[in-house]
Amino acid sequence: MRSSTSFSEADEVAGGADIKPDHASRHSADRQEDFEVLEHAGRAALRYRSAIAAGASHVPRSYQELRTAGDSGTPEQGVSAARAIEQLIAFAEPGLLATTGPNFFGWVVGASHPLGVAADWLTSAWGQNCGNPQTAPAAAVAEEVAARWLLDILRLAPDATVGFVSGTTMASFACLAAARSHVLLAAGWDVEAKGLFGAPPIQVLVSEEAHTSVFLALRMLGLGQERVHRIRTDGNGAMLADHFHMLLRDCAGPTIVIAQAGHISTGAFDPVAAMLPALRRHGAWLHIDGAFGLWARACPELAPLTAGIEAADSWATDGHKWLQVPYETGYAIVAHGDAHRRALAASASYLAPVGDEVRDPTQYVPELSRRARGFPTWAMLRHLGRDGVAAMVARHCRLARKIAARLAAEPAVSVLNEVVLNQVIVRFGTDRSPEAGDAMTQETIGVIQSRGQCFVSGARWKDRWVMRVSVISWPTRDHDAETAAAQILDAWRQVSGKAAASGKIRA
Numbered sequence: 310m311r312s313s314t315s316f317s318e319a320d321e322v323a324g325g326a327d328i329k330p331d332h333a334s335r336h337s338a339d340r341q342e343d344f345e346v347l348e349h350a351g352r353a354a355l356r357y358r359s360a361i362a363a364g365a366s367h368v369p370r371s372y373q374e375l376r377t378a379g380d381s382g383t384p385e386q387g388v389s390a391a392r393a394i395e396q397l398i399a400f401a402e403p404g405l406l407a408t409t410g411p412n413f414f415g416w417v418v419g420a421s422h423p424l425g426v427a428a429d430w431l432t433s434a435w436g437q438n439c440g441n442p443q444t445a446p447a448a449a450v451a452e453e454v455a456a457r458w459l460l461d462i463l464r465l466a467p468d469a470t471v472g473f474v475s476g477t478t479m480a481s482f483a484c485l486a487a488a489r490s491h492v493l494l495a496a497g498w499d500v501e502a503k504g505l506f507g508a509p510p511i512q513v514l515v516s517e518e519a520h521t522s523v524f525l526a527l528r529m530l531g532l533g534q535e536r537v538h539r540i541r542t543d544g545n546g547a548m549l550a551d552h553f554h555m556l557l558r559d560c561a562g563p564t565i566v567i568a569q570a571g572h573i574s575t576g577a578f579d580p581v582a583a584m585l586p587a588l589r590r591h592g593a594w595l596h597i598d599g600a601f602g603l604w605a606r607a608c609p610e611l612a613p614l615t616a617g618i619e620a621a622d623s624w625a626t627d628g629h630k631w632l633q634v635p636y637e638t639g640y641a642i643v644a645h646g647d648a649h650r651r652a653l654a655a656s657a658s659y660l661a662p663v664g665d666e667v668r669d670p671t672q673y674v675p676e677l678s679r680r681a682r683g684f685p686t687w688a689m690l691r692h693l694g695r696d697g698v699a700a701m702v703a704r705h706c707r708l709a710r711k712i713a714a715r716l717a718a719e720p721a722v723s724v725l726n727e728v729v730l731n732q733v734i735v736r737f738g739t740d741r742s743p744e745a746g747d748a749m750t751q752e753t754i755g756v757i758q759s760r761g762q763c764f765v766s767g768a769r770w771k772d773r774w775v776m777r778v779s780v781i782s783w784p785t786r787d788h789d790a791e792t793a794a795a796q797i798l799d800a801w802r803q804v805s806g807k808a809a810a811s812g813k814i815r816a
């Protein structure tokens with residue numbers, strides 16, 4: 310029988326009257342001090358997050374300043390835990406970007422919801438090694454349950470397998486490892502045993518607009534990033550189905566196709582439904598990079614964008630973007646559990662095999678020891694529910710359209726993409742020369758960043774510089790979007806006013 314000591318009884322034993330004062334040695338006082346850093350960190354986090362939530366303007370100190378503050382030489386003598394945490398806060402806080410705030414529109418990053426953070430703290434405090442159901446029983450169950458909820462909310466096959474990885478890069482790596490195993494086994498080759506040397510060549514078809522992490526995954530899997538067939542795209546960055554069909558016709562043997570749900574700059578979706586019949590006939594594996602775009606499936610009004618995606622063989626998505634779970638959480642979802650396990654399962658004498666009725670979390674990820682990533686995901690899905698996820702995603706997309714409309718109404722400001730999701734790309738200046746437009750776009754971004762009221766960043770799009778506005782932060786509401794649009798236009802007026810004064814553009 311299991312020990313029946315409950316946590317509260319354990320508390321009594323550790324801290325209660327059973328322990329004679331003379332046993333409460335100096336060690337236990339030290340231990341208490343070590344634990345107090347948790348409270349200290351909690352208070353500092355609360356203070357910081359409250360300020361950011363209130364829209365505190367924020368320009369981080371320079372890298373050099375931070376390095377000076379953070380490095381006083383290799384510590385020869387230690388300091389107390391309390392002192393170390395104070396020093397960490399003092400050095401790091403001035404170097405934080407307000408990623409968690411309502412005014413952050415840079416890159417495509419989530420905003421670490423306080424609940425996700427709380428669950429993540431507990432995950433760290435509980436210190437489970439989610440390498441096995443024996444090393445972390447509750448963590449293994451949290452993953453099993455959260456995976457089921459996730460598949461249901463994303464409307465994917467309930468028997469798909471889910472690996473809790475560090476992000477979409479590793480999710481694509483895990484999924485494509487399963488793909489590699491599956492397509493080669495179908496060609497009579499056991500890649501896990503024999504590797505790629507002498508294997509039948511795999512044809513890989515990728516959008517020319519695929520995210521850089523896809524190429525990284527291909528590189529790590531020995532599939533090469535240069536030997537892929539690149540599928541051409543339309544004006545919004547979505548694959549041209551005709552070009553895909555033409556390339557696939559020329560492919561013989563094991564084939565992997567990588568499509569995208571949500572382009573990193575435009576939010577565009579590849580036309581998966583139109584690709585499916587040819588993929589089926591060919592027997593190719595279809596992988597979807599849906600780091601944020603896959604979440605459109607949770608939202609009835611956006612789901613049509615993702616038509617056909619449920620029929621793919623694997624999907625990579627993030628928890629730390631639209632679900633607002635803190636870093637690092639991504640999900641590697643695979644429709645062929647056998648291929649998923651063949652590619653990634655690890656075994657060791659000290660890890661007892663688990664029965665069929667128990668999900669072994671380590672069979673679906675490339676790591677062994679890792680944090681219990683299921684807890685924050687479980688907590689966020691429990692908190693938001695299907696409705697809450699759908700409402701948040703829909704709101705962000707509505708706010709993106711609102712910002713786009715506001716910016717596009719201004720002379721000499723152009724929104725370059727069709728705003729199908731939460732991404733807006735913008736260019737400034739109606740100048741004759743594209744170089745001048747590049748310069749003014751970059752200058753406008755620079756002014757916005759230096760003011761620190763809101764945050765946007767730049768990217769290259771079709772060989773030119775654009776400003777990218779990504780609405781994906783859970784606290785962002787109408788008022789924040791309106792204010793940000795006004796701040797962006799104000800920065801642009803400063804840049805264009807200066808340019809007009811110096812004769813660079815016509816006023």
Ligand SMILES: *Cc1c(COP(=O)(O)O)cnc(C)c1O
Binds near residue numbers: 477520523599
């Ligand atoms: C962010 C992103 C990735 C990479 O995900 P990480 O979580 O940063 O590893 C891949 N693809 C797309 C479309 C993304 O937006």
